[in-house]
Amino acid sequence: MLAAGDVEMVLFTIQIALLGTALNLVPGTAAALFLARYRGPGKEAIETVLSLPLVLPPTAVGILLLRALARRGLLGTLLGDLGIEIVFTWKAVLLATMVMSFPLLVRSARTAFEEVDPRLVGIARTLGCGPARAFFRVTLPLAWRGILAGSVLAFSRALGEFGATVMVAGNIPGRTQTLPLAIFHYDQIGRDDRALALVGVTVVLAFVALWSAELVSRRRSGRTAA
Amino acid sequence: MRGMNAGIRAIALGLTLLLPGRAVAEEVVILAATSLTDALREIGEGYEATSGNHLTFNFGASNDLARQIRAGAPADVFFSADLAQMEGLEREGLVRRADRLDVLSNLLSAIVPVGSTLDIRGPRDLLEVKYLALASPEAVPAGVYAKRYLESIGLWDDIKAKVVPTLDVRATLAAVEAGHADAGIVYRTDAALSKRVRTAFDVPRGQGPPIVYPLAPIATSKRGEAAAAVVRYLVGPEALAVYQRFGFLVILGR
Numbered sequence: 499m500l501a502a503g504d505v506e507m508v509l510f511t512i513q514i515a516l517l518g519t520a521l522n523l524v525p526g527t528a529a530a531l532f533l534a535r536y537r538g539p540g541k542e543a544i545e546t547v548l549s550l551p552l553v554l555p556p557t558a559v560g561i562l563l564l565r566a567l568a569r570r571g572l573l574g575t576l577l578g579d580l581g582i583e584i585v586f587t588w589k590a591v592l593l594a595t596m597v598m599s600f601p602l603l604v605r606s607a608r609t610a611f612e613e614v615d616p617r618l619v620g621i622a623r624t625l626g627c628g629p630a631r632a633f634f635r636v637t638l639p640l641a642w643r644g645i646l647a648g649s650v651l652a653f654s655r656a657l658g659e660f661g662a663t664v665m666v667a668g669n670i671p672g673r674t675q676t677l678p679l680a681i682f683h684y685d686q687i688g689r690d691d692r693a694l695a696l697v698g699v700t701v702v703l704a705f706v707a708l709w710s711a712e713l714v715s716r717r718r719s720g721r722t723a724a
Numbered sequence: 725m726r727g728m729n730a731g732i733r734a735i736a737l738g739l740t741l742l743l744p745g746r747a748v749a750e751e752v753v754i755l756a757a758t759s760l761t762d763a764l765r766e767i768g769e770g771y772e773a774t775s776g777n778h779l780t781f782n783f784g785a786s787n788d789l790a791r792q793i794r795a796g797a798p799a800d801v802f803f804s805a806d807l808a809q810m811e812g813l814e815r816e817g818l819v820r821r822a823d824r825l826d827v828l829s830n831l832l833s834a835i836v837p838v839g840s841t842l843d844i845r846g847p848r849d850l851l852e853v854k855y856l857a858l859a860s861p862e863a864v865p866a867g868v869y870a871k872r873y874l875e876s877i878g879l880w881d882d883i884k885a886k887v888v889p890t891l892d893v894r895a896t897l898a899a900v901e902a903g904h905a906d907a908g909i910v911y912r913t914d915a916a917l918s919k920r921v922r923t924a925f926d927v928p929r930g931q932g933p934p935i936v937y938p939l940a941p942i943a944t945s946k947r948g949e950a951a952a953a954v955v956r957y958l959v960g961p962e963a964l965a966v967y968q969r970f971g972f973l974v975i976l977g978r
């Protein structure tokens with residue numbers, strides 16, 4: 499059912515989505531914690547900027563990335579001098595999916611952090627926990643389900659990223675082509691059978707991702723309650 | 725220039741959407757290969773001025789346009805950049821063979837960005853580029869032709885890993901203009917339109933694959949007469965002069 503190369507392409511897509519989510523995890527959690535705790539000026543502005551990729555057309559994000567990273571772009575020239583090329587490579591796919599999925603992780607994790615009762619953290623501190631210890635022993639255990647939910651959302655978004663990816667990474671079979679790009683490609687060349695086979699794969703992937711996240715969070719919450 | 729045109733088009737589209745159904749004599753929808761964009765726009769203006777009818781163009785890669793026609797998209801006339809797409813529609817009864825006119829031909833050109841330091845004088849030099857932009861060689865006519873040419877000279881296997889496929893031939897041009905790709909292969913007529921690329925070499929006539937642009941009314945069109953009239957205009961003397969000015973080769977009647 500899947501054509502030659504499609505299996506590798508699917509694995510590539512999963513790898514990119516996993517790697518992107520993993521790389522987003524620490525900065526995304528940090529940003530979420532910052533937004534949940536920060537009360538100073540410019541909070542709304544920072545929130546808005548961080549959420550922009552969620553509401554901008556992906557192609558708009560794509561063109562901005564392309565402008566920055568292209569060989570004659572601002573960052574592209576710099577990276578080019580270092581011998582790093584991004585446009586049309588897997589790195590561009592990774593970057594596009596990371597940028598597009600980052601806000602989903604942040605939003606979900608932020609809500610989770612906001613739901614942590616600050617008094618609990620306060621008590622931990624009065625009992626002698628340092629800020630780091632209080633975070634890892636109190637805040638994170640209480641908020642981790644929201645972070646996981648955000649990660650799954652971000653992972654699923656990364657699996658499906660199309661607009662920004664196609665602009666910075668192109669649609670190169672065997673190199674930068676991911677699942678959604680391959681579906682589009684097969685449709686364009688009139689191979690609906692292959693496109694539909696890949697649609698099946700995406701449905702399965704999304705299902706597995708959401709379902710396993712549900713399972714994990716259920717089991718863990720049961721154990722905490724016990 | 726192009727950006728400005730796009731802006732004007734966007735405003736025009738917005739205004740059109742605001743207007744309640746204008747009293748248009750008749751509207752004919754033409755699906756045409758992207759490489760024909762500029763020539764057909766100019767010809768279309770002439771036609772609208774003389775006939776009072778309104779033309780709506782939908783430019784795209786011919787394979788995608790054929791797909792749209794199969795899917796039942798509103799279309800009255802199809803101007804393809806290769807025979808394969810037109811013949812596919814003929815087999816499905818969407819175009820009548822007897823109505824088809826093979827109107828134009830074209831040549832392939834290898835292009836590089838204007839500031840390129842690469843010394844590309846012939847096809848073998850293309851092996852030195854990192855990225856070669858081609859319209860998707862699996863289906864888009866310009867890419868199919870380019871692939872056939874590179875195969876015929878035994879270079880395809882060595883070059884295919886460098887290929888960055890694009891949606892259509894104008895996207896190939898844009899990728900080279902922006903310098904995202906080091907070189908590209910487009911039609912000679914596309915290369916001539918851009919000041920930001922220069923032609924590295926032309927594929928001489930007879931060395932590249934035969935390029936044919938067939939034109940036909942769509943059999944399922946509800947405006948058969950108007951479509952036939954548009955086809956007649958598109959092969960009339962005014963139109964032929966415009967194609968030639970843009971660099972197309974007229975093969976009609978040969």
